[in-house]
């Protein structure tokens with residue numbers, strides 16, 4: 001398979017992605033006559049697909065699960081955030097030269113500040129999960145001068161390896177198991193709780209599960225769930241019961257996409273248009289779910 005549009009997204013599967021909806025809305029809003037399409041690329045075909053991005057007609061693509069690491073050997077250059085994350089979610093084609101970026105951490109921080117109203121510098125955070133998204137979140141929080149971190153994960157060794165990123169930045173980081181008796185106290189002393197597990201995700205491993213109980217959530221915390229499908233997750237429901245502020249994963253999704261748009265087209269993305277399109281798409285899916 002090769003790319004046949006100027007822009008797009010690759011994944012496997014890809015049918016669930018709402019990126020084509022809000023990216024196309026942005027292109028249309030600015031009267032840019034380009035198409036953004038979803039491409040379901042088999043893992044065996046990633047190299048040849050990435051090779052097709054060097055064509056003059058191509059501006060770039062987004063990359064999602066499971067190709068974020070697999071595309072890296074086929075690129076000419078990798079920017080600092082992507083190299084640190086060990087994952088690429090955006091590729092730009094500049095006259096046949098392919099550069100890989102990672103806008104997930106940027107999108108996470110922008111959503112945290114602009115939609116969640118929380119400045120992380122000096123704060124205490126509890127990160128639930130230690131997979132690909134948790135790595136990006138931890139790196140972003142370290143860059144934003146978070147004060148202290150606890151990383152809680154089902155597989156403790158993965159939390160421990162993520163916590164090791166904090167040492168060189170002089171930040172205190174603990175790794176604990178999830179669930180464990182330490183998780184509740186860690187949550188109760190946190191200013192920010194971020195769910196980076198797939199618990200609560202529609203069609204995920206446990207879509208009705210919340211990683212924390214209401215009595216473990218302080219009303220002063222911001223509870224930020226990266227899961228965006230459904231928009232109201234079990235954790236966000238529990239956090240509302242506890243009186244905490246909440247933030248779902250849609251704004252991060254839109255902000256990381258807006259950052260990709262700005263890299264490809266070198267002009268400001270119409271973020272409001274993208275957000276409205278993303279929310280409308282999610283509401284439509286949820287009403288038909």
Ligand SMILES: NC(=O)c1ccc[n+]([C@@H]2O[C@H](COP(=O)([O-])OP(=O)(O)OC[C@H]3O[C@@H](n4cnc5c(N)ncnc54)[C@H](OP(=O)(O)O)[C@@H]3O)[C@@H](O)[C@H]2O)c1
Nearest residue numbers: 129130131132133154155196197198201205226249252253
């Ligand atoms: N809003 C956004 O823009 C955005 C961006 C990226 C990801 N996300 C969402 O974030 C979630 C995680 O994505 P990811 O890429 O980090 O996935 P991942 O790399 O597969 O990591 C999954 C994490 O969830 C944990 N987990 C899975 N099943 C579990 C269970 N039954 N009980 C407890 N823990 C469990 C895993 O623990 P183990 O290490 O023990 O396996 C791991 O920490 C997904 O729902 C994804 O849609 C949202």
